[in-house]
Amino acid sequence: MSPPESVLLRNVVVAGDRLDCRLSGGKVVELGPRIEARSEEGVVEGGGAALLPGLHDHHVHVLAAAAARASLDLRGGPLPAGSAGRGDDDSWLRVVGLGSDHVTRADVDAVWPSRRVRVQHRSGALWILNSPAVRELAGYLDAEERRTGRVWRSRGQWGAALEEMSLGSELAEIGRELGTWGVTGLTDATPDLDGPALDAIRASLPQRVWSLGPGRTHLPRKVVVADHDRNTWDRVHAGVAAARAAGRPVALHAVTRTGLALALAVLEEFGVVRGDRIEHAAVCDDRAADRMAELGLVVVTQPSIAARRGAAMVEEVEPEDRPWLWRLRGLVERGVDVVLSSDAPYGDANPWTSVRLAAVGASGRGSPWVSDQTIEARAALGCYLTAPGDPAGPERSVEVDAPADLCLLDSPLEEALARVVDGRTDAPVRATFIGGVRVGQ
Ligand SMILES: [Zn+2]
Known part of the structure; x- marks a missing residue:
C-alpha cells in the first residue's frame, strides 16, 4: 500500500503553539489552529504532543554500525x-x-x-x-x-x-530503528566514504545522509589526526590543504592531548574558516578550550562514548590528562560551541541516550568527571535540531515550505525530556516523517 499523499497531524505543539499541520508533496504545506481533514488524507492525532524538526546525528559511521550488527x-x-x-x-x-x-x-x-x-x-x-x-x-x-x-x-x-x-539487511534495520528514535538525517564521518558505498547507504536508509568524505558537498572534509605516527603533521597538513582547495571546511578527529594540539597548530597555519570542526576533543584542557573558543571552532563530542569508555580512559591516560576527559559543560563555559552526536557504532546510536547522559552524567560507573560536565536536557536535544552544515547554528524549525522531516513526540516537550532524563523512556517518539512519509514502524 502506498502512503497517503497527504497527512494531517492534528493537535500538535509547534514552538509553544497548539496547531494542526498538513504534510504534502514532501513538505509542510499548512500550519494553523484548525485545519479540516480531507477524506483521502491520513490523520495522526497528536494530543498536545510536541512536533519537532527531525533529529540529525552529526557524527556517525553507518557501514560500521551495520557491520557491528553482523x-x-x-x-x-x-x-x-x-x-x-x-x-x-x-x-x-x-x-x-x-x-x-x-x-x-x-x-x-x-x-x-x-x-x-x-x-x-x-x-x-x-x-x-x-x-x-x-x-x-x-x-x-x-x-x-x-x-x-x-x-x-x-x-x-x-x-x-x-x-x-554484505550489509543490505543490517542497513535497512538501522534505518528503521533510527526512525523509531525520531532521526531523519545523518552525517557519516567515515573519512573516505563516497561512491558506491555512499550510494548503497542512501539507497538502504530512509534518512537523508550527508558524508564528510571526498565527494562534492559543502560539509567539512574529515581528516584523522592520529598521533602514533611520525608523518602525522604532513598527512594532516595535506588533508586540510586538499579540503581548502575544494572550498571546504575540515572536521579534524582528535582524541588525545597531542592530537588536539597538532590539529590546532595545523588549523592556525591555514586559518580557521566557518564550518571547521574538531571531532571528539576527548582530552581538552582549559588552554586548548580557550584557543578553540577564540578560533570559533565547533567541537562535536559523544557523551555515550564517555559513558562506555570513560572509566577505562581514566585508567589509560596520563594522570595529568584525567581532569580534561570528554568535557562538556567545561567547554561550554569557556565559550566553545559544543555539539553532541553518537559516533555509532562506537557510541550509542539512540540520540535520547546521549541527551540523558549529557543531562545526568555517568558518575555511577567510574567516570566521576562526567557528573560535573552536564548540560540542560533541552540544550542537549537542541544539538540534534540544527542543520547538517551548521551543527552549532540555529535550530531548524517546523514551518510552511520546510521539508516534512519531522519528529512527533508522545507528549509535551518538557514532560518528554523529564521522562528521558529520569530513564522512564528510551525515546519519547510517537511518529517520524521523512519527506512526509512515516518511517520507523
Ligand atoms: Zn567517528
Whole structure:
C-alpha cells in the first residue's frame, strides 16, 4: 500500500503553539489552529504532543554500525578453538576484536574452511582473511597479502565495497530503528566514504545522509589526526590543504592531548574558516578550550562514548590528562560551541541516550568527571535540531515550505525530556516523517 499523499497531524505543539499541520508533496504545506481533514488524507492525532524538526546525528559511521550488527565479537580473545564446521551459509562472516597478534589465513581456515570470513584485529588496523575471502578479493590484494591473508587498514580499499556487498539487511534495520528514535538525517564521518558505498547507504536508509568524505558537498572534509605516527603533521597538513582547495571546511578527529594540539597548530597555519570542526576533543584542557573558543571552532563530542569508555580512559591516560576527559559543560563555559552526536557504532546510536547522559552524567560507573560536565536536557536535544552544515547554528524549525522531516513526540516537550532524563523512556517518539512519509514502524 502506498502512503497517503497527504497527512494531517492534528493537535500538535509547534514552538509553544497548539496547531494542526498538513504534510504534502514532501513538505509542510499548512500550519494553523484548525485545519479540516480531507477524506483521502491520513490523520495522526497528536494530543498536545510536541512536533519537532527531525533529529540529525552529526557524527556517525553507518557501514560500521551495520557491520557491528553482523559481527562475531571476540572481545580481545583468540580465535575460537577447533573448527566451526563447514556450514553452508553463503554470506560473509565478519569477526572483530581478535586479541592474538600473529594469526594468518591458515589459522582462520582451520576454524572456517568454507565460508568467506574476515577477522579484524582489536586495534582495528589489521584484517585477516581466510582462503575463500582471499579468492574473492584476490584482485585487490598483493602477493604477500594473498599468501598470509593479512591486510593492513591502510591498504584496505576493498573495505567499503565489501561492507556494501554484505550489509543490505543490517542497513535497512538501522534505518528503521533510527526512525523509531525520531532521526531523519545523518552525517557519516567515515573519512573516505563516497561512491558506491555512499550510494548503497542512501539507497538502504530512509534518512537523508550527508558524508564528510571526498565527494562534492559543502560539509567539512574529515581528516584523522592520529598521533602514533611520525608523518602525522604532513598527512594532516595535506588533508586540510586538499579540503581548502575544494572550498571546504575540515572536521579534524582528535582524541588525545597531542592530537588536539597538532590539529590546532595545523588549523592556525591555514586559518580557521566557518564550518571547521574538531571531532571528539576527548582530552581538552582549559588552554586548548580557550584557543578553540577564540578560533570559533565547533567541537562535536559523544557523551555515550564517555559513558562506555570513560572509566577505562581514566585508567589509560596520563594522570595529568584525567581532569580534561570528554568535557562538556567545561567547554561550554569557556565559550566553545559544543555539539553532541553518537559516533555509532562506537557510541550509542539512540540520540535520547546521549541527551540523558549529557543531562545526568555517568558518575555511577567510574567516570566521576562526567557528573560535573552536564548540560540542560533541552540544550542537549537542541544539538540534534540544527542543520547538517551548521551543527552549532540555529535550530531548524517546523514551518510552511520546510521539508516534512519531522519528529512527533508522545507528549509535551518538557514532560518528554523529564521522562528521558529520569530513564522512564528510551525515546519519547510517537511518529517520524521523512519527506512526509512515516518511517520507523
Ligand atoms: Zn567517528
